[in-house]
Amino acid sequence: DTEVTQTPKHLVMGMTNKKSLKCEQHMGHRAMYWYKQKAKKPPELMFVYSYEKLSINESVPSRFSPECPNSSLLNLHLHALQPEDSALYLCASSQDGTGQQDTQYFGPGTRLTVL
Amino acid sequence: DQQVKQNSPSLSVQEGRISILNCDYTNSMFDYFLWYKKYPAEGPTFLISISSIKDKNEDGRFTVFLNKSAKHLSLHIVPSQPGDSAVYFCAASDGQGGSEKLVFGKGTKLTVNP
Numbered sequence: 175d176t177e178v179t180q181t182p183k184h185l186v187m188g189m190t191n192k193k194s195l196k197c198e199q200h201m202g203h204r205a206m207y208w209y210k211q212k213a214k215k216p217p218e219l220m221f222v223y224s225y226e227k228l229s230i231n232e233s234v235p236s237r238f239s240p241e242c243p244n245s246s247l248l249n250l251h252l253h254a255l256q257p258e259d260s261a262l263y264l265c266a267s268s269q270d271g272t273g274q275q276d277t278q279y280f281g282p283g284t285r286l287t288v289l
Numbered sequence: 290d291q292q293v294k295q296n297s298p299s300l301s302v303q304e305g306r307i308s309i310l311n312c313d314y315t316n317s318m319f320d321y322f323l324w325y326k327k328y329p330a331e332g333p334t335f336l337i338s339i340s341s342i343k344d345k346n347e348d349g350r351f352t353v354f355l356n357k358s359a360k361h362l363s364l365h366i367v368p369s370q371p372g373d374s375a376v377y378f379c380a381a382s383d384g385q386g387g388s389e390k391l392v393f394g395k396g397t398k399l400t401v402n403p
Contacts, residue, residue: 278323
């Protein structure tokens, strides 16, 4: 089983709203990732959690705030977003992000629209 | 500086024929390569990977070839099916730096015509 689930599937929010994206995996993976993907572009890495600790923050604006409550869950808290933040937000997980040759498995994504 | 390049934005093949998707890389430290398939508005699906110590890896209709001296890899799909129509991303990681960072190519849109 290589399933990563994400909720919600679609989200529309205003620039003053606060919302959260959720991601869950039950593969026993210890690394989890947030990516942002714009149309016709490859995924862009935002954050990496390894063993529930933030290991990479790709200079993402503070209006995006990640949280890893436990090894199976990953949240992305959104506040005061801009219309240009509209994109597909992807969660991924892998066995051990600190190891070598580690395959990342992606969830279906949350389609975010900021009005 | 694009470290992973997929120079063909699109490819069209007939059902039943072979699809060959190409990928070039510039970073000699890359030691693990992956192919993902992506349908519109969905997350990428892992297809197949290859370690730099191998030159070929096969899984059903999918075969990945790696030519380290040329810094080139290719994905062969035989026989191609209409359901294979999607965008294919090549990705690579550098074992020295940990595999958290996948470097993606820009993708090739494959269309398989019935």
